[in-house]
Amino acid sequence: MKIPINTPIFGKEEINEVRAVLLEKSLTSSENAGGKRVQEFEKLLSKFVKSKYAVAVNSGTAALQAALYALDIKKGDEVLIPSFTFVATANAVVSVGATPVFVDILENYTMDPDDLSKKLTKKSKAIIPVHLYGNVAYMDEILEIANKHDLEIIEDACQSLGSTYKGKHSGTFSRLGCFSMYAAKVITSGEGGAIVADDKKLFEKLRKIRNHGMLHGYDTRILGFNLRLPEINAAIAKVQMKKLNKFIIQRRKNAKILTEFLSDLPIILPRERKGEMVNWYLYTIAAKKRDKIMRALNSVGIGAFPYYSTPVHKVPFYNNDLKLVVTEWAASNVLSLPIHPLVNIENIRQISKILHKGAVC
Numbered sequence: 492m493k494i495p496i497n498t499p500i501f502g503k504e505e506i507n508e509v510r511a512v513l514l515e516k517s518l519t520s521s522e523n524a525g526g527k528r529v530q531e532f533e534k535l536l537s538k539f540v541k542s543k544y545a546v547a548v549n550s551g552t553a554a555l556q557a558a559l560y561a562l563d564i565k566k567g568d569e570v571l572i573p574s575f576t577f578v579a580t581a582n583a584v585v586s587v588g589a590t591p592v593f594v595d596i597l598e599n600y601t602m603d604p605d606d607l608s609k610k611l612t613k614k615s616k617a618i619i620p621v622h623l624y625g626n627v628a629y630m631d632e633i634l635e636i637a638n639k640h641d642l643e644i645i646e647d648a649c650q651s652l653g654s655t656y657k658g659k660h661s662g663t664f665s666r667l668g669c670f671s672m673y674a675a676k677v678i679t680s681g682e683g684g685a686i687v688a689d690d691k692k693l694f695e696k697l698r699k700i701r702n703h704g705m706l707h708g709y710d711t712r713i714l715g716f717n718l719r720l721p722e723i724n725a726a727i728a729k730v731q732m733k734k735l736n737k738f739i740i741q742r743r744k745n746a747k748i749l750t751e752f753l754s755d756l757p758i759i760l761p762r763e764r765k766g767e768m769v770n771w772y773l774y775t776i777a778a779k780k781r782d783k784i785m786r787a788l789n790s791v792g793i794g795a796f797p798y799y800s801t802p803v804h805k806v807p808f809y810n811n812d813l814k815l816v817v818t819e820w821a822a823s824n825v826l827s828l829p830i831h832p833l834v835n836i837e838n839i840r841q842i843s844k845i846l847h848k849g850a851v852c
C-alpha cells in the first residue's frame with residue numbers, strides 16, 4: 492500500500508473539461524483578459540477568497556514574480572522573507588534583482604514579527620510572509636510593521652488556499668496574495684498559480700505583466716513576460732475550485748482524528764490558533780527522532796516527508812551564515828504526515844500505530 496504525502500485528486504469532470512478544450516482547439520489566448528477557462532477560474536477564485544480580482548498565471552513562482560514586478564520591487568531593494576519556506580519565495584525576489592533578507596519563524600512555522608522588526612534597514616521595501624503548511628502568518632502584527640515603515644506586503648499563500656484568520660482568507664490581508672496550483676497542492680491544475688488583489692490598477696498591471704506588457708497586442712507598455720495559464724490547466728483548475736470546500740472539509744476531519752490519535756505522544760503536534768481555520772495542506776509534527784519516524788513510515792509506503800530539512804538560507808545558492816534559531820530547530824525536527832482527502836481512518840490508525848510502536852522513543 493502506498494500513501495503519498497499529497498496527491499492530485501480528479502475525476503471525470505476534469506477529464507470532460509480538458510476534452511472540451513481539445514475539441515474546441517482553444518488551447519490558449521493571447522488576449523489581455525486571458526482565455527474563457529482562465530476567466531472562469533479567476534471568477535471562482537476571487538469569489539471564494541472574497542477578493543475583487545484574480546489573475547491566473549502558470550505557476551506560484553510566476554505569481555510571486557508578477558506581484559514583485561507589479562509593485563516595482565527592483566535592484567537595491569531588500570525584501571524580508573522567512574527562510575523556512577520553499578525556495579521559490581527567495582528565488583522570485585532574486586529574479587527581479589532585489590535581495591532577500593531572511594527572517595526567523597515562530598512556533599506555527601510562520602514569520603516572527605519581532606525578528607522582522609530587527610531585520611529592517613533603509614533598503615527594506617517589501618515583506619513576503621508565507622502561510623506555511625496552510626498556517627496563517629501573524630498578519631495583524633506584520634501589517635502594523637509594514638504600515639509603520641511604509642513597506643509593501645505580498646502574501647505567499649501558495650500553500651494556504653482556503654485557510655482563514657478571523658474569517659478573512661489568507662492571501663487577502665495585503666495588496667497582493669499569491670497562490671499555487673502545483674500538482675501536490677490542495678487543488679491542482681498540474682502547474683498553475685494566481686494573484687488576488689482588490690486594487691483595480693494593480694489588477695490591470697498584473698494582466699499586462701502576464702502578457703509581455705501588452706494591452707491590445709504588440710503594444711508593449713511595461714516589462715512583461717509569458718506567464719499565461721494554458722486553457723487545459725485552467726479547465727482543470729476551474730473544476731477543482733468547485734471541489735475545494737469538500738477537499739478542505741476532509742483534510743480537517745483527518746487532521747482532527749490524527750491529532751486525537753497522537754495526542755499522548757511526546758512530540759509537538761500542529762494546532763490552529765484562536766480564530767484560525769487551517770486548510771491542512773500539510774500536517775506537520777516536530778519530533779526529536781524525526782528521521783527514525785520517517786524511515787519507519789516510509790518503509791511501509793507512507794509518504795512522510797520533512798518540509799523543509801534545509802532552510803533556504805542554508806541551501807548552496809544562498810549559503811548565508813546567518814543564525815536563525817527556530818528555523819534551524821524546525822529544519823531538523825519537522826515531519827509532515829499524509830492527511831489528504833484520500834487518506835482513510837485505517838491509514839490514520841496505521842500511521843498512529845507506527846508512531847506509538849516506539850518510533851518516537
Ligand SMILES: Cc1ncc(COP(=O)(O)O)c(C=O)c1O
Pocket residue numbers: 550551552553576577579580621647649650671672673682683684
Ligand atoms: C511556499 C511556496 N511558495 C512558492 C511556491 C511556488 O509555487 P509553484 O511550484 O507553483 O511555482 C510553492 C509551491 O511549491 C510554495 O510551497
